[in-house]
Amino acid sequence: MKSLGSIRRDFAPWNDPNAKPYIQFDKVTKKFGDFTAVNNLSLTIFEREFFALLGASGCGKSTLLRMLAGFEEPTAGRILLDGQDLRGIPPYKRPVNMMFQSYALFPHMTVEKNIAFGLKQEGMPGPDIEKRVAEMLKLVKLEQFAKRKPHQLSGGQRQRVALARSVAKRPKVLLLDEPLGALDKKLREETQFELMDLQQELGLTFVVVTHDQEEAMTMADRIAIMDKGEVMQVATPAEIYEAPTSRFVAHFVGNVNMFEGKVAEHTANATRITGATGAQIVVDNGGNAAAGSDIVFAIRPEKIKVSSKKPADAVNALEGEVYDVAYLGDMTVFHIRLDDGQIVRASALNASRVTEDPLTWNDRAWVSFRPDAGVVLTR
């Protein structure tokens, strides 16, 4: 069985036409004065999903989260949670909790008081609160820090207190605003997996806002790529990476080579593309584009092979010269200047310690790739 990406997915309610959506943004628009932060956006999130909103700053992802939490009301459109319209419900009555980017820990309260705060508002009896707080402290491994105040904790510990506080009430949905933004790189990688485990353990629906694509790719079941208040694509990380539907998405996630061109002709099971600078490319998945139309052929660097001689069996092979080489340890990145002037980025995994076919600056070289290695983009 073939699949996009290397992970087989058993949890995929978005492919099930009978699955009931849990959170629904229905033609939501939010304007701040003349500025449109979110523009006529519709989006569906399912129960127990780990959903990421990914985009550059100012793309409207945080506004979307704040509307879900109740800090902002949509200018138009509806937001439904489990079938209930959230309009007019203040934040303190919504069954969602949020983990803030700044953590927003109450500086005058100890760690346990911070965690207990939400439970007290619920009117939970004292002994139950104690039990839940102890449970939460154990969950985030901060038992011995219960009596500390936030300023007596390190950044990573504060992040875990904020997390414990936001899940203590067992919300239906947990909203996370750049949850790992303030942590250093190593801690961030560890915490990503901790968050995923926690989500599995508690069975909650997570909606996370991030500008870090690696973070979104690692953690999320599905990612919504946002730009200028609109959703560009909603898909699994593998689909986003391997089958972007637009130039924007292809560019935004990972590295990509783009060949401007036209569809020359469709044959039985292939499409021939003529690049703007003359390159001839054959692909087997270009059926959506009409013959003669302007398209972009996008291909990821790791799907391009670099060699000193033209591979005998290659369907697509273009000749050029090594323009730049960067040895990164786990892989080597080549920049090849094709004879038509275009520069192609190709990366080769260093699977063995010695290379049969070493290349250096100004060597003649061939780049080759399979007909299913790239995608044809019409927008």
Place this chain on the structure above:
Amino acid sequence: MNSTWSRFNITSIVLGFAFLYLPIVLLIIFSFNESKLVTVWGGFSTKWYVSLFHNQGLMDATWVTARVGVISATVATVLGTLAAITLTRYTRFRGRVLFSGMVFAPLVMPEVITGLSLLLLFVAVGLDRGFFTVTLAHITFTMCFVAVVVQSRLVSFDRSLEEAAMDLGAPPVKTFFQITLPVILPAIISGWMLAFTLSLDDLVIASFTSGPGATTLPMKIYSQVRLGVTPEINAACTILIAVVAIGVIIASIANKRREIQRQLDEQAAQRG
């Protein structure tokens, strides 16, 4: 930076401090003067301190000043805090610029004008001048100082703290009393202390707005000095200086200790 002690440095520091503190030092020394003549040294004595506590007029004035100070500082703190919150939070109401300008105008208004206009007002509405009017006047002019102090704290207040509280289920009023107020409390307390100090040493406005039976300590001292400086007044002023100095020293020591404690905590947190 040049940190050597040149002759010029030493001279300027000595002159500067002498300019600032010599009068006060003289006042303290002469408060322990045996002689009744203020400027002639007649040996060490604490008798003026004893007689001070038997001077009913001065003691009454001290009591009035303390009451006016506490009441006006407290009311001014409440009003000033409310003004500060309104000015920082509700930034889009009509006339905000005018309003904020009007709250802060008394900061630069000459006291004589504030006092005179309050006097005119009290006369116009037929309020008998006394304890009530002087308290009211002090509330008026100290309120803006509280507003300035609290507002500067509120500007740096992280609004997401309040959002987090509401997100966790606390309605706005509860959020204010459980989160906002405790966090800005240090600023409110220093606002109160500032208001209290200002009320304590105000002479001009009190002279305009006070009446019989409500003579404040500064008024009393001033009126006695006009009859001639007695060593008793020196003693009273020395006590005032001592009270203020002790207050300032305690505040700064507490501040310093908090700062050191915070640094130690942060170092401990970094170590894990």
